[in-house]
Amino acid sequence: MSKASGNASAVSSAQTSIYEWEGKDRQGKPARGEVRAAGENQVQAHLRRQGLVPIKIKKQRLGSGKAIKAKDIALFTRQLATMMQAGVPLLQSFDIVGRGHANPNVARLLNNIRTDVETGSSLSAAFRKHPHQFDNLYCNLVEAGEQAGILDKLLERMATYMEKTEAIKSKIKSALMYPISVVLVALVVVAVIMIFVVPAFKEVFASFGADLPGPTLMVIAMSEFFVAYWWLMLGTLGGGLYAFIQAWKRNEQVQKLMDRLVLKIPVFGALIEKSCIARWTRTLSTMFAAGVPLVESLNSVGGASGNSVFSDATTKIQQEVSSGTSLTGAMTQANVFPSMVLQMCAIGEESGSLDHMLGKAADFFEAEVDDMVGGLSSLMEPIIIVFLGGLIGGIVVAMYLPIFKMGQVV
Numbered sequence: 165m166s167k168a169s170g171n172a173s174a175v176s177s178a179q180t181s182i183y184e185w186e187g188k189d190r191q192g193k194p195a196r197g198e199v200r201a202a203g204e205n206q207v208q209a210h211l212r213r214q215g216l217v218p219i220k221i222k223k224q225r226l227g228s229g230k231a232i233k234a235k236d237i238a239l240f241t242r243q244l245a246t247m248m249q250a251g252v253p254l255l256q257s258f259d260i261v262g263r264g265h266a267n268p269n270v271a272r273l274l275n276n277i278r279t280d281v282e283t284g285s286s287l288s289a290a291f292r293k294h295p296h297q298f299d300n301l302y303c304n305l306v307e308a309g310e311q312a313g314i315l316d317k318l319l320e321r322m323a324t325y326m327e328k329t330e331a332i333k334s335k336i337k338s339a340l341m342y343p344i345s346v347v348l349v350a351l352v353v354v355a356v357i358m359i360f361v362v363p364a365f366k367e368v369f370a371s372f373g374a375d376l377p378g379p380t381l382m383v384i385a386m387s388e389f390f391v392a393y394w395w396l397m398l399g400t401l402g403g404g405l406y407a408f409i410q411a412w413k414r415n416e417q418v419q420k421l422m423d424r425l426v427l428k429i430p431v432f433g434a435l436i437e438k439s440c441i442a443r444w445t446r447t448l449s450t451m452f453a454a455g456v457p458l459v460e461s462l463n464s465v466g467g468a469s470g471n472s473v474f475s476d477a478t479t480k481i482q483q484e485v486s487s488g489t490s491l492t493g494a495m496t497q498a499n500v501f502p503s504m505v506l507q508m509c510a511i512g513e514e515s516g517s518l519d520h521m522l523g524k525a526a527d528f529f530e531a532e533v534d535d536m537v538g539g540l541s542s543l544m545e546p547i548i549i550v551f552l553g554g555l556i557g558g559i560v561v562a563m564y565l566p567i568f569k570m571g572q573v574v
Contacts, residue, residue: 183207187218236270238326245319301464308454318454325450332439335537346548362387365563379562423472435536442529444469449522
C-alpha cells in the first residue's frame with residue numbers, strides 16, 4: 165500500500181477538503197490513501213503526477229466522527245512523544261497514530277498536519293494552522309523543541325502537563341456535577357408533585373367542607389400557579405439560562421464578573437482557586453523548563469489558568485517583570501497567590517531552580533484539589549439528603565395536615 169498527499173501550500177486550508185482515493189501504482193498494485201485538495205480534478209492531476217491511476221475518489225464528510233477533545237490531543241501527544249523517543253520517523257509516527265485512532269476527525273486532523281510537514285512546513289507552523297486544537301502554549305513548546313533539537317522530550321513534558329490539567333478539570337467537574345444533578349432532579353420531582361399530585365389532593369379536600377391549614381393553602385396556591393403558568397416558568401427559566409450562558413461566553417465584562425464571583429463561592433470557590441493556581445504554576449514550570457524566556461512564557465500562562473482574575477494578574481506580572489521586577493515581587497503585588505507559592509518562587513529564583521520549585525508548588529496544589537474533591541463528596545451527601553428531605557417532606561406534610569386534623573376530630 166502506498167499513500168499520497170496533496171500540496172497543502174498551494175491552497176489555503178479553508179478552501180480545501182480531504183479526499184479518499186483508491187487506485188493502482190505503476191506496477192499495477194492496489195493503492196489507496198488521502199489527499200487534501202480543492203477538488204477532484206486536482207486530486208486526479210496530483211495522483212497522475214505520482215504515477216498513480218485513480219479508480220475511486222470520495223470526499224470525506226467533515227461532520228462525521230466525534231468532536232476533537234483535549235483528551236484526544238493529550239493522547240496523541242503522548243503517543244507521538246513515545247514513538248519519537250523510540251526512533252520512529254516523524255511522518256511515520258503521524259501515520260501510525262492517525263490510523264489507530266477511533267475518531268475520524270482526529271485522523272483527518274493528523275493527516276492534514278502530516279501533509280503540511282511533508283511539504284516543507286515546520287511542525288509548530290503546522291500545528292498553528294489548527295488553533296482550536298493546539299493553543300499558543302502547545303505551539304510555543306513544540307517550536308522550542310524543534311529549535312533545541314529536543315522535540316521528543318518537550319512533547320513528553322507537554323503530554324504530562326496536559327494529562328495533569330485534564331485530571332484536575334475532571335475532578336472539578338465531578339465535584340460540581342453531583343450537587344447540580346441532584347438539584348435538577350429535585351426541581352423535576354417538585355414540578356411533578358405540584359402539577360399532578362397536589363391537584364388530586366385539592367379535589368379530595370374540597371369535599372371536606374372545612375378550613376384548610378395555612379401550609380396546605382400555600383402549597384395549593386403554588387400548585388395552581390404551576391398548573392396555570394408552567395409553560396411561562398419553563399420558558400423563563402430556559403430562556404434566562406440560555407441568555408446567561410451566551411452572555412458569559414461572549415461578553416468579556418460578564419466573564420470577568422462571573423470569574424470573580426466563582427472564586428467567592430463558599431467551599432467550591434476555594435476548590436476552583438486551588439485548581440487555577442495548580443494550572444498556573446504547572447504551565448509556567450513547563451514553559452520555563454523548556455527554555456522559553458520568562459516574559460514570553462507568561463504570554464501563555466494567564467489563559468491556561470482558566471480564570472480571568474489570574475489572567476489579568478498575569479498581564480500585570482508580565483509588565484512588571486519586563487521592567488526589571490523579580491517574578492516573586494511581581495506576583496506579590498498581584499495579590500492573588502498564597503504565601504507558600506510566593507516563598508517557593510523566591511527560593512527558586514535565588515537557587516536558579518525556578519521550574520523545579522514551581523513544579524513542586526503545582527504538585528502540592530494538585531494534591532490539595534484531590535483532597536478537597538474527596539472531602540466534598542463526603543460532605544455533600546448529608547447536605548443534599550437534608551435538602552431533599554426538607555423540600556419534598558415539607559410538601560408532603562403540608563398536604564397531609566388536613567387529614568391529620570380530621571383524625572384528631574374523629
